[in-house]
Amino acid sequence: MEQREARLIVEEEKEETAANEQLLAHHQKAKRVASLDIFRGLTVAVMILVDDAGGEWPMISHAPWTGCNLADFVMPFFLFIVGMAIALALKRIPDRLVSIKKVIIRTIKLVFWGLILQGGYSHAPDKLTYGVDMKHIRWFGILQMLIAVAYVVVSLLEISTKNAQTKDNEPGGWSIYTLYSWHWIAGACILVVYFSVLYGTYVPDWKYTVHNKDSPDYGKDFIVVCGVRGRLDPPCNAVGYVDREVLGINHIYQRPAWKRSKVDGTPFHSKAYIKETLRIALISSTSIAAILTTIIGVHFGHVLIHMKGHSDRLKHWMGMGLSLLILGLVLHFTNGIPLNKQLYSFSYVCLTAGAAALVFSTLYVLVDIFGLGYLFLPLEWIGMNAMLVFVLAAEGIFAGFINGWYYEDPHNTLIYWIKKHVFIGVWNSRKVGILLYVIFAEILFWGLVAGVLHRLGIYWKL
Numbered sequence: 001m002e003q004r005e006a007r008l009i010v011e012e013e014k015e016e017t018a019a020n021e022q023l024l025a026h027h028q029k030a031k032r033v034a035s036l037d038i039f040r041g042l043t044v045a046v047m048i049l050v051d052d053a054g055g056e057w058p059m060i061s062h063a064p065w066t067g068c069n070l071a072d073f074v075m076p077f078f079l080f081i082v083g084m085a086i087a088l089a090l091k092r093i094p095d096r097l098v099s100i101k102k103v104i105i106r107t108i109k110l111v112f113w114g115l116i117l118q119g120g121y122s123h124a125p126d127k128l129t130y131g132v133d134m135k136h137i138r139w140f141g142i143l144q145m146l147i148a149v150a151y152v153v154v155s156l157l158e159i160s161t162k163n164a165q166t167k168d169n170e171p172g173g174w175s176i177y178t179l180y181s182w183h184w185i186a187g188a189c190i191l192v193v194y195f196s197v198l199y200g201t202y203v204p205d206w207k208y209t210v211h212n213k214d215s216p217d218y219g220k221d222f223i224v225v226c227g228v229r230g231r232l233d234p235p236c237n238a239v240g241y242v243d244r245e246v247l248g249i250n251h252i253y254q255r256p257a258w259k260r261s262k263v264d265g266t267p268f269h270s271k272a273y274i275k276e277t278l279r280i281a282l283i284s285s286t287s288i289a290a291i292l293t294t295i296i297g298v299h300f301g302h303v304l305i306h307m308k309g310h311s312d313r314l315k316h317w318m319g320m321g322l323s324l325l326i327l328g329l330v331l332h333f334t335n336g337i338p339l340n341k342q343l344y345s346f347s348y349v350c351l352t353a354g355a356a357a358l359v360f361s362t363l364y365v366l367v368d369i370f371g372l373g374y375l376f377l378p379l380e381w382i383g384m385n386a387m388l389v390f391v392l393a394a395e396g397i398f399a400g401f402i403n404g405w406y407y408e409d410p411h412n413t414l415i416y417w418i419k420k421h422v423f424i425g426v427w428n429s430r431k432v433g434i435l436l437y438v439i440f441a442e443i444l445f446w447g448l449v450a451g452v453l454h455r456l457g458i459y460w461k462l
Contacts, residue, residue, distance in 0.1 A: 035363040041383030043077040076352035083297020103155040114144020124400025150294040201238035289344040321357025378447025388460040
């Protein structure tokens with residue numbers, strides 16, 4: 001009788017323990033890092049700002065070739081955030097096969113949406129058409145190549161070294177680096193491969209045919225004289241050469257920012273050898289270097305997991321962030337390795353990752369330590385529903401839908417009317433009007449929409 005009672009007590013204790021573990025797991029799953037959500041929302045907001053106001057404010061748009069403007073921080077910030085999210089998300093999934101399945105499914109979704117939004121299928125918001133000629137589809141855009149490739153590679157690396165995540169780590173010193181040494185070994189190998197391609201690949205002369213029927217040179221062939229190694233200019237760099245050979249020139253991004261830069265005071269696009277159709281994707285090869293930014297983001301996630309004190313975390317984050325930022329600036333201004341987003345140069349990796357570290361650290365102090373998250377609520381709401389805001393706002397799908405309802409003329413729509421009469425007309429300045437329109441009618445508007453969806457518990461997750 002006593003043995004039976006003892007067994008019942010043990011079974012009840014086991015059930016209670018299991019229930020407590022499930023409840024704890026639920027609370028851990030529900031708990032989010034507010035500063036990371038705000039950082040994600042801030043990055044989406046900056047992307048909308050530079051995309052929609054950059055035409056009137058070129059100083060915030062992408063640097064034509066070397067250099068780094070506000071727009072050039074957006075993609076590395078996303079990769080950094082993806083890295084942090086990988087570390088935080090995968091630690092909750094103990095089963096490796098389940099983790100791998102989730103990673104593969106999410107990667108497929110990223111590729112799918114990348115092809116729809118950035119492959120040429122969607123023409124929103126300005127054109128009321130859709131569809132893409134498969135001869136000219138952009139297979140490797142930002143979402144479907146850079147982010148998807150970086151995500152799947154670093155996620156699989158994280159899963160393969162998952163045993164390290166179960167160990168306790170004392171903050172300080174180099175222990176956090178040695179705990180995940182395989183991440184840094186992989187990063188070093190990636191860097192060696194990238195440098196080998198960039199500086200060691202021979203770039204021969206190449207030709208292209210002008211396919212623009214509106215060009216006076218339509219149908220003509222032009223030869224671009226290269227025959228060099230290690231050149232970093234637009235026509236003759238190894239990254240562009242690899243992209244042209246692997247993807248073909250028709251599947252490469254046709255409106256690169258470098259067309260605004262100049263050679264000997266003359267714009268690139270007006271040179272005889274570059275004319276209408278010279279374009280470089282600089283996507284497939286730069287995915288190699290983009291993985292480095294994601295690995296750095298994963299490292300910051302590891303610090304958040306293993307180091308429990310705010311001061312220990314901040315010392316590590318700030319120290320690493322400042323070191324990377326300074327290294328990137330030194331490499332650029334000493335002409336060692338110039339800042340170049342198109343080539344995703346090592347100095348660009350260091351500068352942007354360092355900047356991401358400092359921005360996140362600042363938000364962490366303000367939000368998670370001082371409790372000032374209420375000041376950033378619209379950004380936090382955007383960050384919690386980033387995919388929805390990215391698709392509908394940043395990629396112009398919602399604006400394209402609204403523009404589909406016009407009166408007599410396709411440019412006579414509600415959006416154009418608001419821009420013209422509420423913002424540009426009131427301020428009597430197109431530059432100021434467009435800037436205010438983007439801030440209030442796009443960023444703040446979608447922040448409030450995301451807030452309503454948050455209250456309703458509606459999220460779009462991949």
